[in-house]
Amino acid sequence: MKALVCVKRVIDYNVKIRVKTDKSGVETENVKMSMNPFDEIAVEEAVKLKEKGVIDEIIVLSIGAETSQETIRTGLAMGGDRGVLVKTNGQEIDPLNVGKIIKYIFDKESPDMVILGKQAIDDDCNQTGQILSSLLDCHQATFASKVEVNDDKTINVTREVDGGLETIKISIPCVITTDLRLNEPRYASLPNIMKAKQKKIDILDINDLNIDIKRRVETIEVSEPPERKPGVIVNDVDSLIDKLKNEANVI
Amino acid sequence: MKSLVIVEHNNKSIKTSTFSTITAASQICDSVDALIVGNQLKEAVDEIKKANGLKKIYVIDKDGLNNPIAENLSTHILAFLKTKDEYTHVLTPSSTFGKNLSPKIATKLDIQQISDIIKVCDSDTFERPIYAGNAIAKVKSNEKIKILTVRPTCFEPCGLTSNVEVENVNLEGVDLSSVSFVAYDESKSDRPELTSAKVIISGGRGMQNGDNFKLLEGIADKLGAAMGASRAAVDAGFVPNDWQVGQTGKIVAPDLYVAVGISGAIQHIAGIKDSKFIASINKDEEAPIFKFSDYGLVADLFEILPELEKKL
Structure with missing residues (x-):
């Protein structure tokens, strides 16, 4: 089977983000960027399935500016076989259009499964996988915490849902979005990082895809969230309990 | 303007997230209906009927819809929407239920959904958290129907003192998906869930x-x-x-x-x-x-x- 894994380059989760002073967005210049953590889990899952002999080839896809090649290389160093970059000017693209771009690549590559993070930690939309499966009219399993491929190529996916775990059985081709508990992504070893440099990345220009990427939801402004008012240091357990009971009224 | 709230439930009872979503819908316009899709819904319907702020409740109660399989729910909701073209807004709670389902409805209508709204500014402008709430984006939808998921903790649940009119909807020719439901393991913990705990x-x-x-x-x-x-x-x-x-x-x-x-x-x-x-x-x-x-x-x-x- 062939897997397509989608990865997004985002501000590293350990960076404290800054809102631009003109409120047009979040500062990304000179900020450490990394692979979206949920997409790392997606790459890891594909590599695990390859190690089990279930998957033969892993294609790592990213949509973004030239710099997204680095993110693809990270995926290749973890165990991806080759990369595809759909090159943009770095502009933001609505998830629906991202879904349409992935579908374009899907139609070209005909993978058996698409694995991607449940959400990107920048726009927090949590839509792309669901959109893609709807465009493809194929099965979806979101928020996966366990993926088991059966002998008949059906897949049992355990999903993290509010209040518990749900297991569904889906058929290929399918879209799986990853949740935190699915696995712990590996660190790429130095030899694998070197090897990844030799792996092929195909670059497509987004303008050649004939997909209208005009934004349909406009961002009017981005602002800082309301500040938390300064707190107090209490001296002992009694005053803590007193504050929580009588001032905050929360216990 | 008219809004439709998609009800989150477990066939027996209504999830509180639904009542918060009704509040968000009421802030957009006065006319709010609800749609509940499931199987053997009598108790759940009795509960949602009490929700203040609803004009009408539509019920799709059908064999095979007892589990919240997104493929099945979305096809039924889309078939329902096809029969009613008056809705300008469709709102679903931004729980795992809504996150799984709502983008499917939006995509089939070729609409860009707005996820996880925390504030209604006006009928087409909303606030939503980005970067895990480290920034707030004010966004405006230019779509003909606004499809929204609503963060339940940001809207007080509506009151429950009404007796709303209920209409059963029979949809012909909507097939069930071949996704099969295997199991649901409810968390055994006696403690509340992290995402809904007080x-x-x-x-x-x-x-x-x-x-x-x-x-x-x-x-x-x-x-x-x-x-x-x-x-x-x-x-x-x-x-x-x-x-x-x-x-x-x-x-x-x-x-x-x-x-x-x-x-x-x-x-x-x-x-x-x-x-x-x-x-x-x-x-x-x-x-x-x-x-x-x-x-x-x-x-x-x-x-x-x-x-x-x-x-x-």
């Missing part, structure tokens, strides 16, 4: 090992609290991954968040900053967590926790 007590690397989390249990019992942990504590193997609170874990918004032995890394703060009150216990008075806390106690947690449990 009180959460979390431990960090300062707990030193997994056994020491027992020190938090007695306090959690007394407060009826959910238990969580920082990424550092999860990475160190003290507690399972699903306890993780933070940007890459669960985003929480309880009335009270108690952080014990947690230094306050950026990614942890991102997950807790919507809490009404944050109390923290840490022996390092320089710990960043204190800057975000309403109440801070600088002390050794191993001395303080037993005392706290006793005095609560």
